[in-house]
Amino acid sequence: MVESNFVIKNETGLHARPASVFVQKCAKFKSVIKLKKDGKEANAKSIISVLSLGASKGSEITISCTGDDEQEALAALIELLDNLEE
Amino acid sequence: MKGIIASPGVAIASAFVMKQTVVEIDMTPTANETERAEQEQLFRDAIAATEQQLNEVIEITEQRLSAKEADVFRAHLMMLFDPTFEDAVMEKINGSAMKAARAVKEATVEVADMLASLDDEYLRERAADIRDVGGRVLDNVTGNVRVSLNDLRDEVVVFANDLTPSDTAMMDMNYVKGFVTEVGGRTSHTSIIARIMGLPAIVGTGDILSHVKHGDTVVLDAVDGDIVINPTAEELAAAEAKLEKYLEHVRELDAVKMLPAETKDGHHVEVVGNIASPADCKGVLENGGEGVGLFRTEFLYMKSPELPSEEVQFEAYKTAAEALEGRPLVIRTLDIGGDKAADCISFPAEMNPFLGWRAVRMYFDRLDIIKPQMRALLRAAAYGNILVMFPMIISAEEIFKMKEIIEECKAELRAEGKEFNENMPIGTMVETPAACINADKLAQIVDFFSIGTNDLTQYVLAVDRGNEAIAAMYQPLHPAVLRAMKMVIDASHKEGKWTGVCGELAGDERGAVILLGLGLDEFSMSAGSIPTIKNLIRRANVARVREVVEECLTYFTTEEVTARIDKLIEEIYA
Numbered sequence: 001m002v003e004s005n006f007v008i009k010n011e012t013g014l015h016a017r018p019a020s021v022f023v024q025k026c027a028k029f030k031s032v033i034k035l036k037k038d039g040k041e042a043n044a045k046s047i048i049s050v051l052s053l054g055a056s057k058g059s060e061i062t063i064s065c066t067g068d069d070e071q072e073a074l075a076a077l078i079e080l081l082d083n084l085e086e
Numbered sequence: 087m088k089g090i091i092a093s094p095g096v097a098i099a100s101a102f103v104m105k106q107t108v109v110e111i112d113m114t115p116t117a118n119e120t121e122r123a124e125q126e127q128l129f130r131d132a133i134a135a136t137e138q139q140l141n142e143v144i145e146i147t148e149q150r151l152s153a154k155e156a157d158v159f160r161a162h163l164m165m166l167f168d169p170t171f172e173d174a175v176m177e178k179i180n181g182s183a184m185k186a187a188r189a190v191k192e193a194t195v196e197v198a199d200m201l202a203s204l205d206d207e208y209l210r211e212r213a214a215d216i217r218d219v220g221g222r223v224l225d226n227v228t229g230n231v232r233v234s235l236n237d238l239r240d241e242v243v244v245f246a247n248d249l250t251p252s253d254t255a256m257m258d259m260n261y262v263k264g265f266v267t268e269v270g271g272r273t274s275h276t277s278i279i280a281r282i283m284g285l286p287a288i289v290g291t292g293d294i295l296s297h298v299k300h301g302d303t304v305v306l307d308a309v310d311g312d313i314v315i316n317p318t319a320e321e322l323a324a325a326e327a328k329l330e331k332y333l334e335h336v337r338e339l340d341a342v343k344m345l346p347a348e349t350k351d352g353h354h355v356e357v358v359g360n361i362a363s364p365a366d367c368k369g370v371l372e373n374g375g376e377g378v379g380l381f382r383t384e385f386l387y388m389k390s391p392e393l394p395s396e397e398v399q400f401e402a403y404k405t406a407a408e409a410l411e412g413r414p415l416v417i418r419t420l421d422i423g424g425d426k427a428a429d430c431i432s433f434p435a436e437m438n439p440f441l442g443w444r445a446v447r448m449y450f451d452r453l454d455i456i457k458p459q460m461r462a463l464l465r466a467a468a469y470g471n472i473l474v475m476f477p478m479i480i481s482a483e484e485i486f487k488m489k490e491i492i493e494e495c496k497a498e499l500r501a502e503g504k505e506f507n508e509n510m511p512i513g514t515m516v517e518t519p520a521a522c523i524n525a526d527k528l529a530q531i532v533d534f535f536s537i538g539t540n541d542l543t544q545y546v547l548a549v550d551r552g553n554e555a556i557a558a559m560y561q562p563l564h565p566a567v568l569r570a571m572k573m574v575i576d577a578s579h580k581e582g583k584w585t586g587v588c589g590e591l592a593g594d595e596r597g598a599v600i601l602l603g604l605g606l607d608e609f610s611m612s613a614g615s616i617p618t619i620k621n622l623i624r625r626a627n628v629a630r631v632r633e634v635v636e637e638c639l640t641y642f643t644t645e646e647v648t649a650r651i652d653k654l655i656e657e658i659y660a
Binding site for chain 2: 011015016020023024043045046047048049051052054057058
């Protein structure tokens with residue numbers, strides 16, 4: 001398992017369109033991907049689960065990936081979050 | 087039957103009643119692994135069938151509405167394959183031995199309730215999506231066939247408890263003449279779709295499905311908010327006349343909205359729009375607005391925990407200025423405090439926030455707020471016809487101080503070699519009694535006035551506009567308010583300056599007529615009111631309006647003013 005902390009930078013947070021872009025990206029990897037925020041855990045491949053996490057601008061989240069493509073997945077997701085458009 | 091008018095118009099057609107068929111759910115548990123495997127397969131097949139239906143809906147929606155409207159159903163597809171939903175169903179089938187139908191129904195409720203319980207409007211809408219998708223899957227599990235509006239042969243008014251996006255997307259709009267729903271308000275899905283399609287709709291009628299039968303002739307009067315089921319010959323004739331009159335009214339507004347706002351006797355005024363974000367410019371122009379008389383900049387501050395940067399503001403102002411293609415864009419600097427708060431600015435608790443640290447009053451304590459805004463405005467003004475105005479002014483000193491700040495900003499921009507407009511016009515909002523009484527002085531040091539009638543009414547009358555106990559005393563047409571506005575308009579003209587109104591009053595027929603009579607130069611209102619007010623002005627004779635309004639200024643009571651103006655409006659439309 002690999003994991004990394006990330007502070008949400010975009011205006012909307014992991015919400016609405018940015019959340020759906022993020023979830024669609026997660027679905028492309030074989031790894032099990034989880035998000036953690038304030039002790040709550042979300043399945044990153046589920047839009048419902050990600051939305052209910054309520055990660056807004058400034059929220060600190062932990063992304064963890066477990067599986068064959070975990071390294072690749074984590075790098076790609078961090079890059080996506082860095083460049084999320086509204 | 088009465089209800090809320092969600093979209094105006096009149097329709098006479100036969101009723102199409104959509105009643106939700108109650109699906110029998112098999113509540114018995116499965117007995118063994120084989121049965122569980124069967125139920126799982128049933129669920130998988132239902133998912134596949136739903137996917138196919140949704141893809142059809144997307145295709146039809148793209149053809150009938152637009153790609154954007156179809157996004158709702160793309161979101162539904164995502165929900166359909168969401169692991170949270172799927173895991174919940176599978177757990178109920180395999181873990182709790184439920185039959186597929188019960189598992190789908192309970193999982194749908196569970197997930198939707200979870201989303202609906204979160205304090206977020208966006209997520210509550212997603213809860214509605216989950217219910218819509220779950221309902222489809224359930225229909226496919228149980229073999230229930232949905233009533234289809236896809237294959238209509240007659241003109242109908244659709245009656246339903248509520249309409250989902252799936253329902254409206256499948257409707258053949260060539261035959262749908264209007265909507266009636268038992269629940270919902272002006273912002274519900276049915277209302278929004280009706281307005282997009284330009285169809286009449288009445289919502290929130292309460293129980294109506296038990297009164298109307300499929301095929302009944304109905305009159306949907308979304309002018310007066312009335313529904314008549316099986317009308318008499320007389321009622322039918324009245325409805326036909328009303329429909330004809332309504333269509334004529336729509337044609338009339340369409341024909342005049344792009345014409346100049348000029349009275350019969352050749353007096354020209356400007357009719358412009360109020361906006362809250364650059365995207366709103368489009369609606370203003372489409373409705374015949376000749377520019378923007380109030381751009382509220384608060385939206386930039388509302389959505390973020392930090393103050394918006396100069397660059398973010400610059401982009402927003404520039405975008406709006408360019409969208410207007412040289413037409414005037416009056417931008418109000420941050421008007422916050424009183425009843426409006428923002429996360430990025432902390433306000434002290436006050437006894438009288440409306441008389442407290444708000445609007446222009448906070449700028450001098452918080453140069454870190456006003457200077458980036460002013461720099462952004464000066465820079466954006468190089469790209470269009472931007473005018474700036476300050477809220478809550480009570481004295482000339484405040485204007486002088488603002489001008490000093492502007493000069494400082496200009497000096498900085500010059501030193502940095504940034505492009506900006508040296509001659510951006512500076513105006514003031516007139517909302518306080520002090521500004522009215524001192525209008526002759528203020529008119530000498532600003533380029534224009536814009537009266538904020540909502541606050542002016544509250545301050546002139548000393549009536550809190552949010553207090554329901556004294557709501558009846560909040561009278562924008564009170565003689566004192568009218569006389570205050572007259573002082574302001576006259577003072578501006580004496581100095582060769584102009585006055586606008588950007589409060590609710592300008593978009594109201596009574597208010598607009600009075601303001602025309604008082605000599606107002608610019609009328610700023612929400613985009614939807616522009617065609618009506620332009621039409622009113624074009625039908626009026628300014629000499630006659632002035633005569634009546636001057637008479638009104640001698641009246642003792644608001645009631646007398648209102649009655650006289652109503653008579654004048656009748657005369658104008660006659």
